[in-house]
Amino acid sequence: MTGHAKSHKVAIIGAGSVGATTAYALLLSGLVAEIVLIDIDENRAIGEATDMAHAAHFTQTRIRAGTYADCDNAAAVIITAGVNQKPGQSRLDLVKTNYAVFESMVPQIAAAAPDTILIVATNPVDVLTHAAHKLSGFPVQRVIGSGTAMDTTRFRHELGKAYSVNPRNVHAIIIGEHGDSQIPVWSLATIGSMRLKDYCSQAGKPFDKEHTDGVSKRTREAAYELIKRKGKTNYGVASVLVSILDPIINNADAIVTVSRVGNYEGVEDVALSMPCKLNRDGAHQDVPLLLDADEREAVRKSALSIKEVIESCKS
Numbered sequence: 001m002t003g004h005a006k007s008h009k010v011a012i013i014g015a016g017s018v019g020a021t022t023a024y025a026l027l028l029s030g031l032v033a034e035i036v037l038i039d040i041d042e043n044r045a046i047g048e049a050t051d052m053a054h055a056a057h058f059t060q061t062r063i064r065a066g067t068y069a070d071c072d073n074a075a076a077v078i079i080t081a082g083v084n085q086k087p088g089q090s091r092l093d094l095v096k097t098n099y100a101v102f103e104s105m106v107p108q109i110a111a112a113a114p115d116t117i118l119i120v121a122t123n124p125v126d127v128l129t130h131a132a133h134k135l136s137g138f139p140v141q142r143v144i145g146s147g148t149a150m151d152t153t154r155f156r157h158e159l160g161k162a163y164s165v166n167p168r169n170v171h172a173i174i175i176g177e178h179g180d181s182q183i184p185v186w187s188l189a190t191i192g193s194m195r196l197k198d199y200c201s202q203a204g205k206p207f208d209k210e211h212t213d214g215v216s217k218r219t220r221e222a223a224y225e226l227i228k229r230k231g232k233t234n235y236g237v238a239s240v241l242v243s244i245l246d247p248i249i250n251n252a253d254a255i256v257t258v259s260r261v262g263n264y265e266g267v268e269d270v271a272l273s274m275p276c277k278l279n280r281d282g283a284h285q286d287v288p289l290l291l292d293a294d295e296r297e298a299v300r301k302s303a304l305s306i307k308e309v310i311e312s313c314k315s
């Protein structure tokens with residue numbers, strides 16, 4: 001932890017499951033000096049912040065409830081406010097309600113913190129990253145969706161389980177939509193610095209369509225499974241949000257797969273996830289991925305399906 005990092009304030013909008021768990025993960029990480037928790041349900045924000053302030057006794061970080069005005073000078077504002085999926089609902093089903101929440105919320109954040117970086121977690125995250133960019137007027141690099149950073153973590157977890165290796169030694173990413181049209185990039189996956197295909201043939205492990213389809217499906221459907229079992233997902237996303245914030249606070253130039261507005265495979269002005277370099281100025285897409293033809297086509301389809309929902313928000 002650097003002295004520089006310890007001077008920062010971060011605001012979290014939404015003190016529900018995702019917001020409160022993120023605040024707690026951030027509190028224990030010691031990454032920032034101050035956390036402000038903001039919710040339309042003021043009592044909930046005060047309750048969560050006070051409970052966590054008792055835990056803050058054991059950390060160097062202060063936490064309190066606040067209002068949008070308290071976003072001033074925040075290094076980043078993490079947006080988790082909005083409704084969650086019910087069993088059987090897709091992320092795109094949430095769009096009307098959560099778009100309206102963003103219309104009321106984002107201009108207030110932008111007015112209080114014109115230089116901040118927005119990190120969007122509310123679903124559908126790609127559509128709302130695009131909305132937050134338009135509603136804030138911020139440059140694209142300062143509006144980041146958590147995107148497929150979550151799916152990438154799940155993908156590595158599933159690959160680690162399937163091939164009995166530590167997920168830290170799996171380099172493999174999910175790109176595109178944080179949702180049903182996401183794309184596992186099999187062509188670039190490696191384990192222990194070996195191409196996955198070569199690793200499997202050397203190690204005598206299966207690498208056929210049945211196996212890869214199984215891993216892709218379990219990754220894509222992980223959130224549906226969890227929502228069926230516990231009604232929500234919170235721990236994974238909270239850790240992912242802190243891992244996105246960390247290189248921003250520490251100006252670390254880390255490469256993370258996050259959502260950002262841009263032009264993708266000929267589809268203009270849409271948000272989806274690609275590997276981005278994260279530092280104190282935000283998310284930068286410096287180096288385009290070398291995808292195979294099928295993966296590029298899948299990105300185009302993913303971009304078109306997100307774009308369709310973005311267009312529907314305008315009506």
Ligand SMILES: NC(=O)c1ccc[n+]([C@@H]2O[C@H](COP(=O)([O-])OP(=O)(O)OC[C@H]3O[C@@H](n4cnc5c(N)ncnc54)[C@H](O)[C@@H]3O)[C@@H](O)[C@H]2O)c1
Pocket residue numbers: 013014015016017018019038039040041044080081082083084085094098101104105120121122123124125146147150178232233234237
């Ligand atoms: N990106 C990801 O990987 C990921 C993972 C899990 C959940 N999510 C999404 O995060 C969002 C929140 O999920 P949750 O489980 O925390 O829901 P939740 O219902 O527990 O909490 C949502 C909170 O938002 C608050 N809120 C609603 N409207 C508001 C407004 N206008 N201003 C301020 N606060 C407002 C509510 O009062 C509530 O406390 C959902 O959209 C969910 O789909 C994203």
